Amino acid sequence: MSVLRKYTVIVSVSLSTVLLLNSCSGSKASQCQRLIQLVNQGNSLIDKNKGQQVVTSVQLSKDLEVITKSIQELNLSDPKLKEFQSRFVAVFKNLSQAIAKAAKALSVAKTAEASPSGREKLQTARTEIDTALTAAAKSTGKESDNLVKQINKYCSEP
Structure with missing residues (x-):
């Protein structure tokens, strides 16, 4: 997900440019700024907490729920930004x-005993973790990257 960090910087720079160029027409620019700011917060949480333990993963999940709710509650009037809003809500909800x-499966894995049934639990947990995170990273990561490019382009337009 390091690609997200790159796009966070690109979006931030582009947003600054948009705000400078469109200072008279603050409606679209301010809506872009609010949406992008929340998206950047969510992406920063993900980058900051990559590879952390179960407790942190559970907290990251809760923090992403808060970001999702905040994005969902944005009062945007621009139809295109509303579309981006709903798509980003789906991205962060899925993540x-x-x-x-994955955190739940990791928690189960940590409590597995050193026995045949414990090893089976461990293998099942490992599969669940891999499946959950790999699928989310592939589909949601691509969708997020695509959305960042689209919103960057849209918010750069006059």
């Missing part, structure tokens, strides 16, 4: 759910 599922 939050995948991280929560």
Whole structure:
């Protein structure tokens, strides 16, 4: 997800340019700024917490739920930004759910005993973690990257 960090910087720079160029027409620019700011917060949380332990993963899932709700509650009037808003809500909701599922599986794995049934639990947990995070990273990561490019382009237009 390091690609997200790159796009966060690109979006931030582009947003600054948009705000300078469109200072008279603050409606679209301010809506872009609010949406991008929340998206950047969510992406920063993901980057900051990559590879952390179960407790952190559970907290990251909860934090992403808060970001998702904040994005959802934005009062945007621009139809295109509303579309971006709903798509980003889906992205962060999917990531939050995948991280929560992986954290739960990791928690089970940590409590597995050194026995045949414990090894089976461990293998099942490992598969669940891999499935949840790999699927989320592939589909949601691509969608997020695509959305960042689109919103960057849209918010740069006069």
